[in-house]
Amino acid sequence: MSDAHHHPTEPSPVERRVQALEELLVEKGMVTPDFIDVVVETMSNDFGPMNGAKVVARAWVDPHYKARLLADGTPAIAELGFGGPEGDHIVVVENTPDVHNVVVCTLCSCYPWPVLGLPPNWYKSPPYRARMVREPRALLAEMGCPVPDAVEIRVWDSSAEIRYLVLPERPAGTDGASEDELAALVTRDAMIGVARP
Amino acid sequence: MTGAAALPRRNGELAFDAPWEGRVFGMAIGVVETLGLPWSAFQTHLIAAIADDPDRPYYESWLAALEALVADQGIASTHE
Numbered sequence: 001m002s003d004a005h006h007h008p009t010e011p012s013p014v015e016r017r018v019q020a021l022e023e024l025l026v027e028k029g030m031v032t033p034d035f036i037d038v039v040v041e042t043m044s045n046d047f048g049p050m051n052g053a054k055v056v057a058r059a060w061v062d063p064h065y066k067a068r069l070l071a072d073g074t075p076a077i078a079e080l081g082f083g084g085p086e087g088d089h090i091v092v093v094e095n096t097p098d099v100h101n102v103v104v105c106t107l108c109s110c111y112p113w114p115v116l117g118l119p120p121n122w123y124k125s126p127p128y129r130a131r132m133v134r135e136p137r138a139l140l141a142e143m144g145c146p147v148p149d150a151v152e153i154r155v156w157d158s159s160a161e162i163r164y165l166v167l168p169e170r171p172a173g174t175d176g177a178s179e180d181e182l183a184a185l186v187t188r189d190a191m192i193g194v195a196r197p
Numbered sequence: 198m199t200g201a202a203a204l205p206r207r208n209g210e211l212a213f214d215a216p217w218e219g220r221v222f223g224m225a226i227g228v229v230e231t232l233g234l235p236w237s238a239f240q241t242h243l244i245a246a247i248a249d250d251p252d253r254p255y256y257e258s259w260l261a262a263l264e265a266l267v268a269d270q271g272i273a274s275t276h277e
Contacts, residue, residue, distance in 0.1 A: 031227030
């Protein structure tokens with residue numbers, strides 16, 4: 001039935017499908033509305049790059065923590081109280097003067113939720129997913145992150161199990177900074193590998 | 198590069214562009230958990246849905262994937 005007049009509150013076809021699916025799943029005991037609310041709230045408030053930034057800052061100030069983090073990401077991240085869905089197998093890859101790491105999920109959108117939250121739209125887009133494995137240096141330059149030719153670029157394609165987090169290089173001139181000050185320098189994009197702090 | 202726009206977000210930045218995206222996201226988590234499935238059970242459908250229609254908006258592919266998982270698991274027919 002076509003309707004030329006669109007009311008602001010009229011649900012779109014997709015919204016109607018989602019509503020119908022939720023009603024069905026609730027009826028079948030698969031999920032409760034409260035559970036969905038909690039998930040949404042967790043993704044909105046508890047998971048996010050502010051968590052990853054704390055992990056990075058801790059690694060910058062504490063070489064022993066950094067060693068543990070690079071050896072096995074998930075338990076080291078748990079030391080700071082972060083963990084949960086999509087965080088069971090986190091591998092942290094370290095940027096050095098010779099190596100620049102960048103993360104992509106070529107098939108869908110795999111991403112370390114507990115330390116970065118939900119991925120940005122560009123991370124999920126077909127161009128990013130295809131081009132980052134094919135032409136990483138060019139794409140990074142386009143995204144405002146030029147990497148010198150002498151620096152090796154390692155592209156990590158998230159598999160079914162592993163989620164990657166980039167440990168950026170600590171910026172010069174931050175010797176006296178506190179962990180909180182250091183964390184404030186760490187951006188989401190730097191932890192994906194498309195920016196340098 | 199620094200700048201306020203690039204700082205890690207705290208509370209307030211939207212995780213979803215629309216409420217329905219959050220609902221379908223939460224539903225997928227819930228279904229997988231209730232059925233005791235590995236996340237890869239949903240992810241396989243998501244990968245297929247994205248491949249099926251690469252230019253479809255991401256969460257619409259997510260919805261299609263969840264509908265496929267639900268049908269697969271015999272929870273409901275698509276014409277119920």
